[in-house]
Amino acid sequence: MDSTELKRWLxxxxxxxxxxxDLEPLSGYPTLPENLLAGFRRGVSMGIPIPASRxxxxxxxxxxxxxxxxxxxxxxxxxxxNILLVNPEYGPRLRFATVLTDLDLxxxxxxxxxxxxxxxCRDACPAGAIRGxxxxxxxxxxxxxxDLEACSGKLKEFASELGKDICGVCIRVCPFARV
Numbered sequence: 001m002d003s004t005e006l007k008r009w010l011x012x013x014x015x016x017x018x019x020x021x022d023l024e025p026l027s028g029y030p031t032l033p034e035n036l037l038a039g040f041r042r043g044v045s046m047g048i049p050i051p052a053s054r055x056x057x058x059x060x061x062x063x064x065x066x067x068x069x070x071x072x073x074x075x076x077x078x079x080x081x082n083i084l085l086v087n088p089e090y091g092p093r094l095r096f097a098t099v100l101t102d103l104d105l106x107x108x109x110x111x112x113x114x115x116x117x118x119x120x121c122r123d124a125c126p127a128g129a130i131r132g133x134x135x136x137x138x139x140x141x142x143x144x145x146x147d148l149e150a151c152s153g154k155l156k157e158f159a160s161e162l163g164k165d166i167c168g169v170c171i172r173v174c175p176f177a178r179v
Contacts, residue, residue, distance in 0.1 A: 003106040006044065015046040024099075026073070029171035034063045040100040041095060042107060043070040046095035047087065056070070069138060075108035079135045082121040082170040083131035083145045091176035110137060121170035127154035130170060149165030 021043040031037060045067065056145045064118040068085040072078060075088035076096075084092035088111070105158070112134045122130040129150040139145050151167075159165035 010046050016048050017076050017087060018046045019076045019108040020044055020105045021070045021073035026069055036065055040102055042101050042105050045071040045074040045076055045096055047096045049090055049093045061175040065098060067098050070098045071096045072111050072147055075111055078113045079138055081115050082130050082131055083142050086176050091174040092171045120173045124169050124173045127151050158176055
């Protein structure tokens with residue numbers, strides 16, 4: 001199966017978008033465990049539209065691997081000012097999964113796009129956490145784009161007031177979200 005057939009199959013199975021990333025640009029990128037990408041040349045990224053998810057790691061705000069970084073390299077979108085991956089069709093309303101592989105798949109090219117002058121997510125953020133920085137192609141640190149402590153604090157406030165520690169305002173106001 002080649003890359004095109006694989007992506008077609010993933011979409012036929014329910015993925016909204018699918019792409020193949022060259023993992024070489026992620027060498028040195030933090031993963032858990034540190035050698036997670038060792039031996040893998042490609043990452044197959046797939047996204048589906050689902051509601052906002054809960055925060056799992058409240059200390060480092062990281063998972064085992066940045067699925068956004070793989071999805072960006074797979075040409076599925078760009079890193080928005082809210083540090084979410086923004087897809088041209090679905091906006092930031094996708095959640096991504098990654099399959100690491102050593103298959104000789106042709107990698108897709110990252111999109112050469114960004115949020116431009118749009119500041120809707122920054123202006124609407126109830127925590128004032130989004131700094132409005134264009135992170136192209138990927139931010140040096142997440143903190144240069146988003147005050148993660150302010151965002152986390154607002155989520156804790158929502159949890160105590162509403163019983164839910166999710167927000168999603170930046171997702172809702174994104175003009176790329178046509179779903």
